[in-house]
Amino acid sequence: MEEILARLEEIEKEALSAIEIAHNQEALEEIRVRYLGRKGIVNAILRGIKDVPPELRPTIGQKGNEVKEKIQTALEQRLKALKQAELSTGPRLDITLPGRRAYFYGTLHPITQTLREICDIFLRMGFEIAEGPDVEVGFYNFDALNIPPHHPARDMHDTFFVAKEAKLSPHFPKEKDDILLRTHTSSIQIRVMKNQPPPVRIIAPGAVYRCDADVSHTPMFHQVEGLLVDKNVSFTHLKGILTAFMEAIFGEKIGVRFRPSYFPFTEPSAEMDISCVICGGKGCRVCKGTGWLEILGCGMVDPAVFIQVGYDPEEWTGFAFGLGVERIAMLKYGIDDIRLFFENHLRFLRQF
Ligand code: DAH
Secondary structure, eight states: OHHHHHHHHHHHHHHHHHHHHOOSHHHHHHHHHHHHSTTSHHHHHHGGGGGSOGGGHHHHHHHHHHHHHHHHHHHHHHHHHHHHHHHHHOSOOOTTSOOOOOOOSOOOOHHHHHHHHHHHHHHHTTOEEOOOOSEEEHHHHTGGGTOOTTOHHHHHTOOOEEEEEEEOOTTSSSSEEEEEEOSSTHHHHHHHHHHSOSOEEEEEEEEEEOSOOBTTBOSEEEEEEEEEEETTOOHHHHHHHHHHHHHHHHOTTOOEEEEEEEETTEEEEEEEEEEOTTTTTSOOTTTTTSSEEEEEEEEEEOHHHHHHHTOOTTTOEEEEEEEEHHHHHHHHHTOOOTTHHHHOOHHHHTTO
16 A cells, blocks of 8 residues: 555656646646546556555545646646746747837928928017918919019919919909919918008918929929018118028028019019028039028019009008028028929938
8 A cells, every 4th residue: 555655646746747847738738648537647556446455445545636636736727827928928029129110100391391480480570471372363473563464574483374364253353364373472462461451461371383393493382471561661671570580590690681683563672692501601512602592582562562452652661572491491401402302202301
């Protein structure tokens, strides 16, 4: 009998250490069959009970059941542990590797960013934002701005026409007029002044269209128009506001100058230059050796325009300006080809 008990204990130890190193479910099942199966080792030993005197059999039976229970419990615990381990590691994954940056979030287009920056500066100076339609009638884009039919300035605008001499409903200023894509945001000046009495202090951002394409021209680009009308507005105010704007967008050190120019809707007219942002005014390829860059057109509102919109030019004066958003973005970010803004290559856009 002692021999059987010792054998049972030995088997228990053997089974428990096998269970401990089993690394998957199949191995555990094999161990269960081997030790606890109907034809397993434990039962085989217990079969030797028939050679033991009857009064000693219960002791052996009890020991046999104990061993079976211990092995069973060990199997269950190991199985649970294996399942847990599988859950916590999941698929093989090296969490020490550096992460890959996710590029699926959006950012604002550099032109939108520049446009907003420009608007913010003027909003801080008390300007309000005005809007107008991209598809415009000839009257607002040309006539009312003192550019009558056959005026040479019309040729310079490379207009995209939607319809020539279209018959329009009576709510338009002319019964028959061209329908076109606006060639500049100056059309919005007229719409604003026709809709409200002076004083006026607006900026009008928007897309404009011209049939033109090369490194510095795209068929669609953006302008911000400005218009300030009040009593006793002078050219000094124009210079002050535009100088403050250039310093806000290009930095305090930027140099500015105004050159006489011509626009049909302003008198006098000027073009504003800034000192070259690339060479600082010394002269380089970008400023063609002059040290200066043309940045916008401006002037005092021509009395002829005031008369068109019903403002009294004896009582009111004002100034207007128009600047190109792409041009400012190109100079700010040192971009030498305007087409990059519209090709929408992500490698270009992600830099902003
Ligand atoms: N509309 C002009 C252009 O597109 C720019 C401009 C010049 C606007 C002078 C103005 C101005 O308001 O006063 O070329």
